[in-house]
Amino acid sequence: MEKVIKMLDFSRIKTISIKKRKNKVKLNDLIKPENSKVLINTKEFNELSNHIINAYKNKKQIILMMGAHVIKVGMSLLIIDLMKKGVIKHIAMNGAGPIHDFELALIGETSEYVEQTIEYGTFGMIEETGRMLNEAIKEGAENNYGLGYSIGKKISDLNLPNKECSILYNAYNLNIPVTVHVAIGTDIIHQHPSCDGAAVGKTSYKDFKIFAESVSRMEGGVILNIGCAVILPEVFLKALTIARNLGYKVENITAANFDMIDHYRPRENVVQRPTSLGGKGFIIIEKHEKTVPTLHRAVMEGI
Numbered sequence: 001m002e003k004v005i006k007m008l009d010f011s012r013i014k015t016i017s018i019k020k021r022k023n024k025v026k027l028n029d030l031i032k033p034e035n036s037k038v039l040i041n042t043k044e045f046n047e048l049s050n051h052i053i054n055a056y057k058n059k060k061q062i063i064l065m066m067g068a069h070v071i072k073v074g075m076s077l078l079i080i081d082l083m084k085k086g087v088i089k090h091i092a093m094n095g096a097g098p099i100h101d102f103e104l105a106l107i108g109e110t111s112e113y114v115e116q117t118i119e120y121g122t123f124g125m126i127e128e129t130g131r132m133l134n135e136a137i138k139e140g141a142e143n144n145y146g147l148g149y150s151i152g153k154k155i156s157d158l159n160l161p162n163k164e165c166s167i168l169y170n171a172y173n174l175n176i177p178v179t180v181h182v183a184i185g186t187d188i189i190h191q192h193p194s195c196d197g198a199a200v201g202k203t204s205y206k207d208f209k210i211f212a213e214s215v216s217r218m219e220g221g222v223i224l225n226i227g228c229a230v231i232l233p234e235v236f237l238k239a240l241t242i243a244r245n246l247g248y249k250v251e252n253i254t255a256a257n258f259d260m261i262d263h264y265r266p267r268e269n270v271v272q273r274p275t276s277l278g279g280k281g282f283i284i285i286e287k288h289e290k291t292v293p294t295l296h297r298a299v300m301e302g303i
Contacts, residue, residue, distance in 0.1 A: 015127040023109035053302035060221035067227030068096035095187035124188025147203035148178035179207035216243035233269035251277040
């Protein structure tokens with residue numbers, strides 16, 4: 001007799017309109033490129049900035065891996081400016097990044113008060129965010145797109161009112177890959193009744209292959225990890241292994257981790273292990289509100 005495995009019926013999940021949700025982050029919180037400042041002045045930070053500037057001038061690969069908190073503290077416009085100037089050539093996000101990026105484009109606000117909504121079973125149960133993003137992902141799966149491209153295209157197709165503040169929209173227009181590396185169950189759109197796990201898996205796996213291709217061209221280049229403690233450091237280590245397994249020389253690299261505390265995986269999987277064959281690693285412990293504006297201003301003044 002076949003064993004019966006019980007599951008909850010997600011089709012019965014009740015969603016609420018985004019109009020009913022209070023948000024912590026608004027467009028006015030975003031730092032404009034002209035307002036970025038050097039807020040950190042250390043020998044280590046200056047050396048890292050010079051590595052990035054030299055990589056840019058020598059047309060080397062510069063990859064940014066970023067956690068969603070970078071968006072939530074208002075750094076999106078600085079990242080977009082670095083893309084427009086040709087400094088950042090690839091962005092990798094975890095699954096939360098596109099959600100906050102999309103909501104900023106949609107309503108100009110994001111980041112709910114989880115401590116309140118979790119008590120009523122409404123945390124993450126936003127109708128518009130879940131429906132539109134899952135729709136984008138399913139369309140992407142049907143067309144063999146990656147997840148990041150699918151969402152950037154959806155923002156463009158919908159002509160969302162604040163699209164110019166979206167990292168994914170700008171990357172889509174600039175033809176810069178944004179890859180999204182998802183762990184099923186970690187993101188609020190997986191709670192939504194419209195979520196298709198197969199589509200999420202297909203599009204995110206395609207993004208993993210795209211990311212690995214970018215990593216394969218990173219000899220003499222730079223990998224930056226800003227604010228992701230687990231998923232992206234693990235993804236990077238696997239992508240680097242694939243590149244080397246296939247015979248690509250990826251040895252002389254600059255690797256840096258920016259975060260508020262020193263986590264094991266970024267330290268080992270981004271900074272130390274990947275630079276064992278050459279290059280230089282940096283660990284910068286400080287708030288994103290200081291590191292990202294400093295990095296933006298230092299690079300802009302050096303290129």
